[in-house]
Amino acid sequence: MPAQDASGSLLSLHVYLTRLVEGKLWLQVLIGLTLGLLTGVAIGPDAGLLQPETGQVVGNWLAFPGRLFLVTIQMIVMPLVFASIIRALAGGPELGEIKRLGLMAAAFFVLSTALAAGIGIQLALLVQPGSYLVLGDRLAEFGTATNVVPVAPPTLETLPDAVIGLLPGNPLNSMVEGQMLQVVLFALVLGFALVSLPKATARPLLDLLSSLQEVCMAVVRWAMTIAPLAVFGLMAQLTSRTGWQTLMGLGVYVLTVILGLLVLLGLYLACVRVFAMRSPIVFLKETRELLLLAFSTSSSAAVMPLSLKTAIEKLGVRPATAQFVIPLGATINMNGTALYQAVAAVFLAQVFQVDIGAAGLALIVAMAVGASIGSPATPGVGIVILASILSSIGVPAAGVALIIGVDRLLDMSRTAVNACGDLVACLLLDRWTAGAGVAAPTEKA
Numbered sequence: 001m002p003a004q005d006a007s008g009s010l011l012s013l014h015v016y017l018t019r020l021v022e023g024k025l026w027l028q029v030l031i032g033l034t035l036g037l038l039t040g041v042a043i044g045p046d047a048g049l050l051q052p053e054t055g056q057v058v059g060n061w062l063a064f065p066g067r068l069f070l071v072t073i074q075m076i077v078m079p080l081v082f083a084s085i086i087r088a089l090a091g092g093p094e095l096g097e098i099k100r101l102g103l104m105a106a107a108f109f110v111l112s113t114a115l116a117a118g119i120g121i122q123l124a125l126l127v128q129p130g131s132y133l134v135l136g137d138r139l140a141e142f143g144t145a146t147n148v149v150p151v152a153p154p155t156l157e158t159l160p161d162a163v164i165g166l167l168p169g170n171p172l173n174s175m176v177e178g179q180m181l182q183v184v185l186f187a188l189v190l191g192f193a194l195v196s197l198p199k200a201t202a203r204p205l206l207d208l209l210s211s212l213q214e215v216c217m218a219v220v221r222w223a224m225t226i227a228p229l230a231v232f233g234l235m236a237q238l239t240s241r242t243g244w245q246t247l248m249g250l251g252v253y254v255l256t257v258i259l260g261l262l263v264l265l266g267l268y269l270a271c272v273r274v275f276a277m278r279s280p281i282v283f284l285k286e287t288r289e290l291l292l293l294a295f296s297t298s299s300s301a302a303v304m305p306l307s308l309k310t311a312i313e314k315l316g317v318r319p320a321t322a323q324f325v326i327p328l329g330a331t332i333n334m335n336g337t338a339l340y341q342a343v344a345a346v347f348l349a350q351v352f353q354v355d356i357g358a359a360g361l362a363l364i365v366a367m368a369v370g371a372s373i374g375s376p377a378t379p380g381v382g383i384v385i386l387a388s389i390l391s392s393i394g395v396p397a398a399g400v401a402l403i404i405g406v407d408r409l410l411d412m413s414r415t416a417v418n419a420c421g422d423l424v425a426c427l428l429l430d431r432w433t434a435g436a437g438v439a440a441p442t443e444k445a
Contacts, residue, residue, distance in 0.1 A: 028227075028228040031228065032228035032229060032230075032231040032232035032235070033231050033232070033235050033409065035232055036062075036231060036232040036233060036234065036235030036236040036239070037235050037236075037239055039062070039232070039235075039236040039239075039240075040059065040235060040236040040237065040239020040240040041239050041240075043055040043058050043059065043236070043240045044239050044240040045240075055240050056240065058240070059236060059237040059240035060237065062232070062233040062236040062237055062240075063233040063234055063236070063237035064233060065226050065229040065230045065232075065233045066229075066230035066231065066232075066233040066234035066237075068226065068230070069223055069226055069227060069230035072219060072222070072223040075219070076216040076219045078175050078183060079175075079212055079216055080213065080216035080217070082175075082183055082186075082187045082209075083209040083210075083212045083213040083216070086187050086190050086191040086194065086206075086209055087191075087206060087209050087210065087213065100433065101321065101324055101325070101429060101433055102324075104429055104432060104433065105324075105325055105328060105329075105425065105429055108425055108428070108429065109329070109332055109333045109425070110369065112333070112335050112421065112425075113333070113334065113335050113338045113368070113369045114338075114365060114369050115267075115335075116264055116335035116336070116338045116339040116342075117338040117339060117341070117342040117364065117365045117368040117369060118342075118365060119260055119263055119264060119339055119342075120257075120260050120338070120339035120340065120341070120342030120343040120346075120368075121342045121343075121346055121361055121364060121365065123256055123259060123260045123263075123343060124256060124342065124343045124346035124347055124350075125346060127252065127256045127259075128350060129252040129253040129255075129256045129343075129347045129350070130253075130346070130347045130348070130349070130350020130351040131350060132251075132252040132253075133250060133252075133253070133351055133402070167182070167185060168182035168183065168185060168186045171183070171186045174186065184328075184332065194206070217305070250402070250403065250406050253343070253344075253347050253403065253406075254406050254409065254410065256343055256347070257339070257340050257343045257344070257410050257413070257414075258410070258413055260339045260340075260343055261336055261339060261340075261413055261414055261417045264335060264336065264339055264417055264421075265417055265420060268417075268420055268421060268424045269283065269284070271424055271428060272424060272427065272428075275428050275431065275432075276424075276427050276428055276431050278427070283315075286310065286314040286315060287310055287314070287315075287420065287423055289306070289310075290303060290306050290307055290310045290419055290423070291416045291419060291420060292416075293306060294415045294416045294418070294419035295412045295413065295415065295416040298411045298412050298415045299415065300330040300334075300415060300418050300419055300422065303419055304326060304327060304330050307326050307330065307419060307422055307423065308322055308323070308326045310423065311325075311326060311423055311426045311427070315423065315426070315427050317426050317427060317430045318430055318434075321426065321429060321430040321433065322426055322430075325422070325425055325426040325429055325430075326422055326426055329421070329422035329425050329426065330418075330419075330422055333418065333421055333422055333425055334418055335417065335418065335421045336413070336414030336415065336416075336417035336418045336421065337368075337414055337418060338368040338369060339414070339417075340410055340414050341364075341367075341368045341386050341389055342364055342365065342368050344386050344403060345364050345368075345386065345389050345390060345393065345395070346361075346364070347403075348390060348395050348396075348399040348400075348402070348403070349393065349395050351399065351402065352395055352396060352399060354393070354394055354395050356393045356394065356395075360393045360394075363393060364389060364393060367389045368389065386400055
């Protein structure tokens with residue numbers, strides 16, 4: 001059937017992903033995290049079993065699987081997202097339905113991401129996690145506050161140039177430089193163009209993209225096999241470098257982020273109850289395998305096939321809606337990431353005693369929204385985006401070294417919330433388009 005043609009590539013991995021869940025990959029990851037924490041304490045400066053230089057060398061080697069895992073996922077995310085978005089558009093609804101659904105999806109994604117960043121800032125200001133981490137003389141290791149002038153918003157005169165700058169003048173260069181937003185826009189343009197072409201003309205390119213998608217997902221399968229070992233090594237390296245006391249000082253920061261993610265999850269469940277008329281408990285039960293796998297892999301892209309399967313088969317979303325919203329949401333709907341970046345930016349500003357003011361807080365929200373929309377759905381990318389946000393508000397970007405270790409746990413948590421947000425968006429948009437009198441979209445062969 002046409003719908004099966006359009007979604008077959010993304011659904012091809014659901015058997016494998018289900019097997020990972022049944023094999024309790026999430027439990028393996030948690031065990032790896034705990035063992036890595038204990039190993040890091042043993043080889044770190046607090047235990048004194050190894051010389052600091054030796055402990056650092058051992059920690060670097062232990063982190064090798066984790067770095068390999070991150071690089072492998074980052075290596076294939078660009079072609080994966082590129083192929084997925086084009087096939088979702090060309091194999092999904094007609095052009096009129098895409099326009100209607102796309103406008104609603106864009107509004108939902110932007111507003112919800114801004115709300116998430118706002119929640120993160122308010123929690124960080126309320127809890128003041130930075131006051132619990134006192135570095136003293138070690139503060140100099142991370143540099144001093146940089147007097148970087150925040151990037152001014154575009155004026156009426158420069159707005160046309162800013163808009164044109166979003167479009168990829170050289171798509172290949174955008175891919176090489178990892179400019180995800182430009183790649184997404186290029187994929188959308190090609191997808192719309194393919195929709196307007198006869199099916200026979202578009203079919204060869206769609207077949208090529210289908211093969212590219214399968215190759216990328218094969219690489220994802222390989223990477224996920226070392227996920228528990230990767231988490232073990234990264235946690236061991238973190239604890240061996242920072243020491244137990246510093247790690248405990250970061251505990252308030254970690255709890256603040258997790259509290260914010262729980263608040264965001266609660267808002268998602270409230271939307272499910274109020275707007276979709278679904279039981280939140282039933283929703284969590286139907287999506288638990290996906291959320292556990294997202295927590296385990298720290299990658300929305302890696303669980304995209306299972307997200308699509310869950311939306312269609314368990315939540316009853318129309319296939320055409322799911323095929324459009326899920327790949328797009330996995331790329332640009334990063335509410336958990338936006339909340340994390342807002343908390344982290346305020347936390348590090350408190351640690352370095354930088355007064356960012358109301359303008360700085362507004363800039364954090366704006367940059368968190370923009371960066372989350374343009375970031376790839378891969379593990380560890382949030383920490384890279386955070387460095388650019390810090391530079392814009394005058395906080396030393398090297399401060400990310402303080403939180404890069406515990407970022408693994410937070411990355412896992414926020415990815416689960418991101419995946420949940422994709423399903424909620426898919427469910428609500430499907431209901432709203434149907435409730436507005438929009439007929440079920442016609443799938444194209």
